[in-house]
Amino acid sequence: MDPLALLTLQALNALSLSALLFFISLGLTLIFGIMRVVNFAHGALFMLGAYVGVTAHNASGSFLLSLVAAPLAAGLLGLAFERTALSRLYAREHSAFLLVTFGLALALTEAIRLLWGADARQAELPDALSGIVFVMDEPFPVYRLLLIGAGVLCGLGCWAGLQRTRLGLLLRAASQNPVMTAALGNDVGRVRAFVFALACALAALGGALAAPLLSASLGLGSNVIIDAFVIVMIGGMGSFLGTAAGSLLVGFAQTFGNYYLPELALGMTYVVMIAVLVLRPGGLFGRPE
Amino acid sequence: MNLSDPRLVLAFIAAAGALGLVLPAHATTLLTEALILCLFALSLDLLVGHARLTSFGHAGPWGFGAYVAAGMLLAWQVPLPVAVLAAGALTALLAIPVGWLCVRTGGVAFAMLSLAFAQLGYAVVFKWNAVTGGSDGLPGVPRAGLGEFLAGREGYHLLVVAFLGAAYLLAWGFVRSPLGRVVAAVRENEQRAEALGHDPRRIRLVVFVLSYFLAGVAGALYAGFARYVSPELFFWTVSGHVLVMVVLGGAGTLVGPMLGALALFYMEHQLSALTESWGLALGLLFILVVIFAPRGLMGWLQAWRPRRRDA
Amino acid sequence: MSTLMIARRPALAALLAAPALVRPAAAQSGPIRIGVPTAMTGTWAALGAQVVRTCRLWAKTVNADGGLLGRPVEFLFEDTQGVPANCLRKAQEMVERDRVNILLGLMASSEALAVMPKLAEWNALFISSVNGAGSITAEHWVPNAFRSNISGPMGARALALWLRNAPQESFFSLSLDYAWGRSSVETFEGLLRGIGKRSIGSVFAPVGTRDYSSFITRVRQANPQALYIALTGDDGTAFLRQAAQFRLFERMPVVTETVDMLFTRPAGDAAIGLVGGSRYSFAFDHPANNDFVQRFRAEHNELPDTYDGEQWQACQVLAEAVRKAGRTETEAVVAALRDLEMTSVKGPLKMRACDGQAEQQGFVVRVARREGIPHPAPEVIATYSAAEVTPSCRASSFS
Numbered sequence: 001m002d003p004l005a006l007l008t009l010q011a012l013n014a015l016s017l018s019a020l021l022f023f024i025s026l027g028l029t030l031i032f033g034i035m036r037v038v039n040f041a042h043g044a045l046f047m048l049g050a051y052v053g054v055t056a057h058n059a060s061g062s063f064l065l066s067l068v069a070a071p072l073a074a075g076l077l078g079l080a081f082e083r084t085a086l087s088r089l090y091a092r093e094h095s096a097f098l099l100v101t102f103g104l105a106l107a108l109t110e111a112i113r114l115l116w117g118a119d120a121r122q123a124e125l126p127d128a129l130s131g132i133v134f135v136m137d138e139p140f141p142v143y144r145l146l147l148i149g150a151g152v153l154c155g156l157g158c159w160a161g162l163q164r165t166r167l168g169l170l171l172r173a174a175s176q177n178p179v180m181t182a183a184l185g186n187d188v189g190r191v192r193a194f195v196f197a198l199a200c201a202l203a204a205l206g207g208a209l210a211a212p213l214l215s216a217s218l219g220l221g222s223n224v225i226i227d228a229f230v231i232v233m234i235g236g237m238g239s240f241l242g243t244a245a246g247s248l249l250v251g252f253a254q255t256f257g258n259y260y261l262p263e264l265a266l267g268m269t270y271v272v273m274i275a276v277l278v279l280r281p282g283g284l285f286g287r288p289e
Numbered sequence: 290m291n292l293s294d295p296r297l298v299l300a301f302i303a304a305a306g307a308l309g310l311v312l313p314a315h316a317t318t319l320l321t322e323a324l325i326l327c328l329f330a331l332s333l334d335l336l337v338g339h340a341r342l343t344s345f346g347h348a349g350p351w352g353f354g355a356y357v358a359a360g361m362l363l364a365w366q367v368p369l370p371v372a373v374l375a376a377g378a379l380t381a382l383l384a385i386p387v388g389w390l391c392v393r394t395g396g397v398a399f400a401m402l403s404l405a406f407a408q409l410g411y412a413v414v415f416k417w418n419a420v421t422g423g424s425d426g427l428p429g430v431p432r433a434g435l436g437e438f439l440a441g442r443e444g445y446h447l448l449v450v451a452f453l454g455a456a457y458l459l460a461w462g463f464v465r466s467p468l469g470r471v472v473a474a475v476r477e478n479e480q481r482a483e484a485l486g487h488d489p490r491r492i493r494l495v496v497f498v499l500s501y502f503l504a505g506v507a508g509a510l511y512a513g514f515a516r517y518v519s520p521e522l523f524f525w526t527v528s529g530h531v532l533v534m535v536v537l538g539g540a541g542t543l544v545g546p547m548l549g550a551l552a553l554f555y556m557e558h559q560l561s562a563l564t565e566s567w568g569l570a571l572g573l574l575f576i577l578v579v580i581f582a583p584r585g586l587m588g589w590l591q592a593w594r595p596r597r598r599d600a
Numbered sequence: 601m602s603t604l605m606i607a608r609r610p611a612l613a614a615l616l617a618a619p620a621l622v623r624p625a626a627a628q629s630g631p632i633r634i635g636v637p638t639a640m641t642g643t644w645a646a647l648g649a650q651v652v653r654t655c656r657l658w659a660k661t662v663n664a665d666g667g668l669l670g671r672p673v674e675f676l677f678e679d680t681q682g683v684p685a686n687c688l689r690k691a692q693e694m695v696e697r698d699r700v701n702i703l704l705g706l707m708a709s710s711e712a713l714a715v716m717p718k719l720a721e722w723n724a725l726f727i728s729s730v731n732g733a734g735s736i737t738a739e740h741w742v743p744n745a746f747r748s749n750i751s752g753p754m755g756a757r758a759l760a761l762w763l764r765n766a767p768q769e770s771f772f773s774l775s776l777d778y779a780w781g782r783s784s785v786e787t788f789e790g791l792l793r794g795i796g797k798r799s800i801g802s803v804f805a806p807v808g809t810r811d812y813s814s815f816i817t818r819v820r821q822a823n824p825q826a827l828y829i830a831l832t833g834d835d836g837t838a839f840l841r842q843a844a845q846f847r848l849f850e851r852m853p854v855v856t857e858t859v860d861m862l863f864t865r866p867a868g869d870a871a872i873g874l875v876g877g878s879r880y881s882f883a884f885d886h887p888a889n890n891d892f893v894q895r896f897r898a899e900h901n902e903l904p905d906t907y908d909g910e911q912w913q914a915c916q917v918l919a920e921a922v923r924k925a926g927r928t929e930t931e932a933v934v935a936a937l938r939d940l941e942m943t944s945v946k947g948p949l950k951m952r953a954c955d956g957q958a959e960q961q962g963f964v965v966r967v968a969r970r971e972g973i974p975h976p977a978p979e980v981i982a983t984y985s986a987a988e989v990t991p992s993c994r995a996s997s998f999s
Binding site: 122124141 | 642645648777805815817818820821837838841842862863866867869
């Protein structure tokens, strides 16, 4: 493999990883932007997405359907949770949130084990997606290209939604000044409920998209959440652009770090995070609290 | 009766010590571990409750203290109390540079920064096979220099009780001291405290170091208790657990977090013996507690007591 | 002070010992209780589920035959989540509260290593059915610990013996960066030298790696004739699926220390062609094994996996030792376990006295599509004698 092919291949690898990471961290940053809280259950929702996705895929035979079913299920669960539990806590300190979402993560993980059992679940990709293309004479999976495309699409969609729609305007307003937004006659409660449901749906979509690479298993949630934390902190909590940049940074750092410095890879992400937070406590694109 | 009265708290701690002598063996062992966790939660309360710095990386000092003590006990058979204090001191020393970087920030950034340091500790012990045993950890940590009684189950229990009592007095004394009052002032109104000539960053650093010292002591006591250390001690779930203990008990009360530690430890232990689905039960319980007992167990106890007296 | 202590001690000891003096008579008639602190939830839950269901099946089978020494067998299960601190606490409680003196089914090697130094103090014994770390029967060995399962180094050894006759000459290794992965690769590289083949490099993926594309690219770049992996559980599944998506297997065969359906099954067709050592396989043709497989299928309507077989063997070893000892006290059972010889699901085995390791046959399997089984499953392609695959006493490598 010549150096250019190697570099190209690794760049594509990094982009596909970044896309997955973007799906996971986008929801976390949305929740933070609007509600100023950390959602601990995010990893569990990602895992739920993988399980629902695999089950829907196997039951219907359609991979596309699994990409609808997973976010739908998680979105509804998120909505119900926000209405029954979270909505009572906005006036309280953020430690209350921490405990409640920690509780949700615990309960959800166990509920998944009860529903699906302890063994990992998997579904096979349809033939159209399991093929390869040749990139500089090296095989590269079509599915990873699809991931990159989905990541870009989701990024553009969310950006347009935030910038160009009335709802987006409302979200940005609620994030910057909830009191004023409410005073202007908007229902901030409904905005929050919508955002939480959307964030849960995005995490689950990430899970459903990751399932063909990983299979659905009980260990999925706890690993993913730390990566998502790192990305959101590096990018700047609540910053959409920062999350995109953070996903790319971590995706590239992990892919190239694993190639050139695998010995240091485990600690590297944290060193980067410490450096960013020490130099810019608000993250690269965020504003300090 | 005021639940935060230090005499009452010390009496409770002493009672826990006495209890260890009369309980059946397995119950004493459980209680010893629970008391070590009380000390751990107490140390975190100084940060979370008193300085309002929500640390999400308290597994860092806990694991560090445990490994330092285990190393000293294994390599040189240092007497255990010396190893515990030395581990605490080294943890405090480490807390100076770490804290200096962390306390510049607040809120979620502080939580994540402390998490990053703890995870970095995890990465280091995991990778450094030659010294830390890597993922296999270090088994067979001796309870060196304690004599036959103190090295035994009941003796070690009393040792832990003594450390917990001393730590509580230290934390209580600190909170009541002039310096402790400045911490509260910085917490409530940073600008005003600054105008009065206090350097908020330095003040926070002092709390940070003290908190790390106590967490290091707790970790070291755990190493001697379990006679085993492994990288899991540093893992973020441990940080999450102790934070839940503090919030569950009621942050900022010193007693509350200790109650929270006892409650969470025993609930988890009993539930997991009862059902495989203990996670489901515990998770739902957290959600209910937060919604219906906003100030934790302490708030709930204090609200409930006077009302009963009225009736 | 010290005289007082000495004077008090015998009295105290007598007081504490009093119930103990009564206990043997009572204990000899009640059920035989066996403690299983294992991972029922968390990352290791799927393995723990195998341990638990096989213990239950074994108890049911034994009790239907009138029990052990005429006493019913009773298992106590507790969830440790695979965390050493929990395991220690649960095991201690079983010993101190429930008067259990036999422990089985510990999950992570780190859990076993946490419990082992306590066995003497607890006067309890432990038979490993899962733990692969070489050090358990080497530098960390304790007299009350035994291992009836095939260890990590033994699996690598069987594979290396098979590779002697393979056409591939150059190997590259990929493993997760933790104690088991590192020792597995180290053992394998040593074995390669022993059979005159070459290792052209190795890479260790950080724990928690989910995307293996960078490592797959690295392997292609190194371009060995075969790839050795020390990955299991979710990591093994993720790697196999992704490597298949990159068509890596069209370039080179992949071999591994331990083939386990737990990770090959979720990998689907990606696992076909994988060759490796095996700790246990339903496919091993032996009357005792065929009987077990039939019994297991009747109960669970599926094939027993690696740790079903290993757990069954551990239970059988325990039963044989208890029968030989005629009682269940720790010293008696430990004495009976020393150099115990018997036949189990994997054929003849001997619990050697010097380090508690069971000397037994080694297997090499290949994952293939097999008639009557809905998913790709292993078939046995080579068997090696105990003498060939067991390391020397208290050693975890072969010299």
